[in-house]
Amino acid sequence: MGSRPSLLLRDEELAEIQKETGFTANQIERLYSRFTALDKTATGALSREDFLRIPELAINPLGERIVMAFFRHSDEDRVNFRQFVRVLAHFRPLKKSRANALNSREGKLKFAFKLYDLDDDDRITKEELLAVLQMMVGENISEDQLMSIAERTILEADSDGDGMIGFEEFCKVLDRSLVEQKMSIRFLN
């Protein structure tokens, strides 16, 4: 009769996830119950449709890109719990005592960078930037105008003059941006 599956994580698995992501055991349990709630087909893995069933994500102009980030390191078209938590771990608030590779300033920036870098070649091209801009504003601004915005943005960031933005250039442009605050959310314990 139980309508919610119980926590089926083994202790050693839990410890591994804790170590990798920095989440507490309670946070992981919470995320696991969220994961199973999103997993409508009860297969133990999430599909793109499972993600986009969340209305707030579905209406987010960058929603599909965000979902894509979960599938980047997965060869299959489904995301298991480990991969799910790993992506979310980028958004843990940064604390002195418990920083790790995922939620550090660099980790957060890397995540943001990869959102632009569609073909995963560690460079943001004019076309990739244009694609993001188009997702953000839809039909409301013409392509020519968006293209000039993209060109200007690249021009400002491009210090080596290759017409693209590499990760280091990306970090440099954003060195005065409040990445730590903007890319963090509260995870309930």
Next chain:
Amino acid sequence: MMQLPFIISATFFVIFAVPTLTLFLLGIFHKLFGVREKYKELLLFIFERGRQRIEKNTLSRRQSQMNLLDEVDLEDDDDGIITPMYNEREGPSPDFELSDTFELVTAGIQAIVQDQVTHRFEAEELQSWNLLTRTNHGYEWISVKLTLLWVAGFYIRYLILLPLRVVILILGSVTMTFLTGLVGPIPGSWKIKPLLNDWACRVSFRIFSRAFSAIITYHDEQFKPNRNGITVANHTSPIDVVILSCNSSFSLIGQSHGGFLGVMQRALARASSHIWFNRSEMKDRKAVARRLKLHAQDPTKPPILIFPEGTCINNSAVMQFKKGSFEVDSVIYPIAIKYDPRFGDAFWNSAKHGMLHYVYRMMTSWAIVCDVWYLPPMYRKPEESAVDFANRVKAEIAQKGGLIDLDWDGGLKRSPAKKEWKEKQQLELATKIISNNNSFSRKNSSSTLISGSEFSEDEHGNLVSSPTPPPIPPASPTEKRIPEQSEECEEEDEDEFIMMTSPVPLEVKKEE
């Protein structure tokens, strides 16, 4: 040997007939002897003991397997969050920066971790276990004592409460058919007919409510709707109708059904004016609206009961009200209903469970405890649109019932989010880019590639003419950015209007 059947029937009589008859009489005279209140208190006492037991257990379990990481857990709080020492770039911001995606991305991740909508269609989470297993998980094997308690509860619920309640349910339906049959033939011109009908309905619904051991507290009865008009309430389950009808009679509106449900509907319709549509009539939105209006304006008719959310929500929030019932020029009587989930989850997750399963769950729960608040009647202000009026009423209901006021559409339970909402956000982002561009170009005109005037001559010139939006990040996870129901969605509204009407009250009968 001859005595055996006699003993059996006598036992049956004592176990079932006596309590049933008592309840039946209680239904008629509407007297409370405080028995149900005592029952409620006893249950709460047991749950509290159970909760303490569980807490003790989990604490000792945690202590035994505590490791280094867990130790850090306990100190986890908001202290020590690194705040950068520098400030954001000052001066005018350019039209687009690479960091402009951050807010959207963070809002998206936030929605993945916890969103406002999807869990409204799932059972509410409870603080303590109510020995029903269905709302909380993994509690069965906490301790032997608790398990025994659960087993005892199981026997009480399934072997005593359930059969008793089925009998009450049958009794209720017989009563309803009988009483409405008596009231029906009375000529409509007699003034006594509505009064008799009111009495007949209340008696039969009170008997029905006992089939779930409903313990209802009505507040502010001075605002109880007593004349024609439209009553709107938040919707959690089909038994909302029973809960409300126990205290005053309503006209119900809905689709007519066949079978036993149809018999009940016809029984109700015999004594009073309910609006039952058949399938094809429901499709005709204008006809429904016309009948609604005629009924609401007829002073001899009881108020119509409508659930404008159009679907059942888990009683933690109120979602968008369909505007249909607010378009009719009529007084609106708002009612807020809040169930106490500790005794049984009244929410009907219609996407997951069928009606039969739901009724079975209701009848094997401990009780249905709820509060009903009558709110002062509300009128549409001159110049106020139906949508605005609907939102105003919704806010009042949410506030009174202690529910969260959401602008999201309850239709999301079944259908995906509408594309227009995304487009609205894109428009906001575009407006922001354009206005940034304009102010930026005024200050450093040399460094912009796009001139402000180029935008204003654009075919989307309306963007520029609209006032500059406030600098709120468009992706902040509030419900503010969800567009209102627009007047253009007439076609979809047809379906919404149908959904808006209440599920008929007597669907419980499918039990048999």
